Amino acid sequence: MSKMLDHFLVRAGLRLAEKSSGFRGKVRELVTASLKESYQSLVADPSALNYQKVFGISVWPFLENLLLNKPHAAEKVIHFALQWSHDMERRVSSRKRGLIAPDTYVVEPTNACNLNCRGCYASSEHVGSEIPYEVLRQIDDEMKEVGVTLTTISGGEPFMAEKKNSVITRLAEHNQKKNDSAFLVYTNGTLIDEEIAKRLGDFGNIWPAISIEGFAESTRRRRGDRIIDQIRQAKDYLNKQGVMYGFSATATRLNAEEIASDEFFAERMAEGDNFGWIFIYQPIGRSVEADLMVTGEQRYHIGKKVMEMQIENRAPLFLGDFWNYGPFVDGCIAAGTCYFHIMADGTISPCVFSPFGVSHLNEIESFSGLLGPTNGYRRKFKNIQDALTHQETLVFYREQQAKIKDRFRPCVLIDHPDYAREIFTRKECFETNNTPADYFRGRTADIIDQRAKEWREVWSPKLREYAEGIVARKLEEEFGWAPQNKPMKGAPTANRRMGENLHGGEQWPYRGNMEN
Secondary structure (H helix, E strand, O other): OOHHHHHHHHHHHHHHHOOOHHHHHHHHHHHHHHHHHHHOOOOOOHHHHHHHHHHHHHOHHHHHHHHHHOHHHHHHHHHHHHHHHHHHHHHHHHHHOOOOOOOEEEEOOEOEOOOOOOOOOOOOEOOOOEOOHHHHHHHHHHHHHOOOOEEEEOOOOHHHHHHHHOHHHHHHHHHHOOOOOEEEEEEOOOOOOHHHHHHHHHHOOEEEEEEEOOOHHHHHHHHOOOHHHHHHHHHHHHHHOOOOOEEEEEEOOOOHHHHOOHHHHHHHHHOOOOEEEEEEOOOOOOOOOHHHOOOHHHHHHHHHHHHHHHHHOOOOOEEEEOOOOHHHHOOOOOOOOOOOEEOOOOEEEOOOOOOEEOEEHHHEHHHOOOOOOOOOOOOOEOOHHHHHHHOHHHHHHHHHHHHOOOOOOOOOOOOOHHHHHHHHHHOOOEEOOOOOOOOOOOHHHHHHHHHHHHHHHHHHHHHHHHHHHHHHHHHHHHHOOOOOOOOOOOOOOOOOOOOOOOOOOOOOOOOOHHHO
C-alpha cells in the first residue's frame, strides 16, 4: 500500500473513529495489515513468534485510548507505525549487506540539567556540553537515511536546549518534510510550560517521557520538594494541547515495591500517562551507590507486574520494561543492534548505561567542519553507519551479544558482567563522566556480580515460567491454539539483524472494545 493512500485512509478513518467503534476497527486493520506485510516472513523461531503475537494484540487498548481522547496524537502514532513498516525495507536491505541499521538511537543535545538528582546516571551538571543544532541535524539525517524511525532524545535536560534554541522542534520541523518518524524525549518535566506544550501539540510527534520515582514522596525525595507539582502542571499543559506523554521510572531497591504495585499504574493512568518506560538503577554516574540496584526478587515482581498490566489486564498504556522485556525485543538491543548512544560531548557509546565510550563524532568524516578541532581524534569512518558497522569495540560487543541465548537475561552489562569486562578490557574504549572507578573491581563490581548470580539462579527462571504461562493463555484465548515452544530445526532465533520481529505474521484478532 502506498504511503499517500495510507495517509488518506488514516485521516478519513480518524474523522469517523470518534463516533464509530467500527471505524476504529478499520483503522486498526489498516495498521495491522501494513505491519503484517512487513513482519510475516522475518521470524523463524515459533517460540519468539508467540511473544510477538501476544505483544501485538496487547497494544490496541493503548491505541484505542488515543483515538478517543487525543485524535491528533493518535494520527501521528498511526503514521509512525506505517512509517516503521516502510523503513523496514531499508533496514533489512542494509542488514543483508552486513551493515548496521538501528531502529532508533539516543542523543543528548545537552548534558546540562536544572536539577541535581541523587545517583543521576548521566552525571548532569547545571552547565554542560552541547551538540550544535547543525550537528544534531546531520546525525538525524544520516540515521533516517538508513531507516531509523524513532529519534530518542535524552540528557541532561533536553528542554534546556529547546528553550535556548528550539533544537527539538527545529529537528521535528526539518524531519516532517521527509517522513513520519517521531521523537521520544526523556525529561524531568519541569521546563514544560504553556509555550512548549503548544509547540509539541502543533507537531504531535514529539512525545515526552517524564521522570518519576514511584509515588509523589519518592519523587520529592530524589528530585526535590516542588518537583512533583511542576510535573503535574506540565501534564495539564500537555493535556490541553492533546500531546501524548508518558512516564519514565527508575526502579531502585528503595522504590521497587511501589513501581510493582497496582496503585502505581492506577496513578499513572489517572494523571493521563499514555505510555511508560521502566528502568532499573544502573551503577554509573553521580555518587554511585551500587547497593541501590534492585534485588532479583524485586526485578521479578516488576517484570511480572508490567506483563500483567499490559498483556493480562490490557491497560490502555504502552509499556516497556527494559531488562525484563528481552523475549519481546530479542535480547540486548545495544551496540547498534537496534540502538546506540551519542553523548553531548560527541562520544559514541554502545548503550546509555555503558560505563565507557568507544568512539567519537570527530572520528567520522561526514562531521568534519561541523565540530571544530578534532582534539587528537583521527578520521576513521565515512559516516555513522560505517562507524557502527566497523568500530572494533562495537563489533566485539555484538559478538558477545550473540552468545546470549537466554532472553530473560539479556543485558551484557548487568546479566553477563563477565562479557562486559571482556569487551571493555580487550577492546578500544575510554572513560566518560559517568564511569565508576570500581566498575570492574571493587564494591560496585561485587554487587553487580551478586545481582547477576541471584537473577540467573533463582528469579529469571520464575519470570520465564510466568511469561510462558501468560503467553500460552493469550494464544489460546485470541487464536485458539496452543503455543509452539521449540524452535524449528535448523532455524535461527528471531533475528533483528535480518529484519524486524516486534509483531507476528498472522493478522492479530482483537476481542476488546474496538470491535464491540
